Amino acid sequence: MAEINEKELTNSEAAKDAVEVKLEKKAEEAVIEKAVAVEPEAAAVEEDKDKKSVPKVNVIEAKRPKIKVFDIVNYAVFIILTLIIVLPIWKVVSDSFNAVGVYQFRLWPNQPTLGGYATIMTTSKLFRPLLNSFITTIAGTLLGLVMATLGGYVLNQYEMPGRSFFSYFLLVTMIFSGGMIPEYLVMKQLGLVDNMWILVLKHGMNVYNLVLMKNFFEGIPASLYEAAKLDGCSPMQIFYKIVLPLSKAALASIGLMFAVTVWNDYSTVQIYISSRDQANFQYMLRVMVMDGDTPTTSYKVSQSTLYYSGIVCAILPFMLAYPFLQKYFVTGVNVGAVKE
Numbered sequence: 001m002a003e004i005n006e007k008e009l010t011n012s013e014a015a016k017d018a019v020e021v022k023l024e025k026k027a028e029e030a031v032i033e034k035a036v037a038v039e040p041e042a043a044a045v046e047e048d049k050d051k052k053s054v055p056k057v058n059v060i061e062a063k064r065p066k067i068k069v070f071d072i073v074n075y076a077v078f079i080i081l082t083l084i085i086v087l088p089i090w091k092v093v094s095d096s097f098n099a100v101g102v103y104q105f106r107l108w109p110n111q112p113t114l115g116g117y118a119t120i121m122t123t124s125k126l127f128r129p130l131l132n133s134f135i136t137t138i139a140g141t142l143l144g145l146v147m148a149t150l151g152g153y154v155l156n157q158y159e160m161p162g163r164s165f166f167s168y169f170l171l172v173t174m175i176f177s178g179g180m181i182p183e184y185l186v187m188k189q190l191g192l193v194d195n196m197w198i199l200v201l202k203h204g205m206n207v208y209n210l211v212l213m214k215n216f217f218e219g220i221p222a223s224l225y226e227a228a229k230l231d232g233c234s235p236m237q238i239f240y241k242i243v244l245p246l247s248k249a250a251l252a253s254i255g256l257m258f259a260v261t262v263w264n265d266y267s268t269v270q271i272y273i274s275s276r277d278q279a280n281f282q283y284m285l286r287v288m289v290m291d292g293d294t295p296t297t298s299y300k301v302s303q304s305t306l307y308y309s310g311i312v313c314a315i316l317p318f319m320l321a322y323p324f325l326q327k328y329f330v331t332g333v334n335v336g337a338v339k340e
Contacts, residue, residue: 089315096308099301115299116309125276125295126284130313133281136199137263143204144258145251151205152213153239170207180271187272196278199269203262209254216250217243252328260318285310 091105096116098109120126154160155167177183184193192198220243228238244251269283276284288294294306 092308092311096312115301116305119297119299119306120309120313123295128277129279129284130281132196133263136196137259140200140203140262141255141258143200144206145255147205148209148213148254151210152217155214156217174207193272194275194278198272199262199265202268220246249328252325256325285314
């Protein structure tokens with residue numbers, strides 16, 4: 001009997017211990033639930049305190065940029081400069097469509113007409129020089145680019161014998177020239193007097209542009225040249241497969257320099273060419289404006305209308321070309337100026 005009582009006592013004590021453990025677990029779970037419920041409330045209270053401590057700021061005032069005196073002056077100066085450049089061009093364009101010549105400034109023509117442009121396109125005295133200008137400009141630009149790129153590439157070859165001699169020889173020609181009379185005699189011996197191709201050959205070699213191309217080629221990493229040589233490329237293959245594709249910005253900028261030089265050259269025509277059929281448009285435009293030698297036309301337009309129409313035709317090709325070449329100017333304007 002005593003043994004039975006001892007077993008019952010031990011069983012009852014074990015049951016009590018199990019009940020106590022369950023109660024402790026429930027108490028812990030209740031405490032955890034209370035803590036979880038209290039944390040969001042405490043966080044909300046802290047957020048309210050932070051909001052109260054931060055001063056209120058007007059959203060509109062925070063987003064409104066501050067106007068500086070420098071910005072006002074800067075915009076005003078550039079607006080004035082823009083108007084100084086644009087307004088004369090606009091007057092010329094407006095007057096070129098006006099049948100009646102006016103001297104005051106007008107935004108729009110009084111009597112709109114295309115008679116001035118029709119006169120230039122239908123009169124051989126003006127259309128032939130305009131065509132000559134296009135031919136000589138395209139040919140002179142291509143020839144100038146070929147000479148400048150080839151000359152710059154050759155002078156960039158450090159292993160070439162006599163490289164320094166030819167470099168200094170070309171640089172001397174930038175400082176000294178033979179003079180007008182020796183140049184005229186040479187052109188006469190070459191049969192270029194009274195020939196429009198003198199505009200092409202005379203500007204075909206420009207040492208300044210050649211030096212710019214040479215400096216640009218020096219900026220190309222030498223590892224590209226070495227890799228091409230290891231692949232078996234000859235110097236000319238390296239030139240037109242590697243160098244030229246990397247020189248688009250330089251070619252665009254220097255090509256524009258050649259084109260503007262050939263297109264605007266009227267002094268060469270004045271000295272070497274006497275035939276009107278071989279003259280370029282710039283020379284005929286000068287004769288029209290300075291000497292008043294305007295062609296007869298069947299269109300009812302004034303003399304000043306022909307002047308302004310000729311000026312617009314003279315500047316229009318490059319005004320149309322600039323937007324397409326503008327993306328190359330950022331790099332091309334610093335051709336040869338920065339070396340890595």
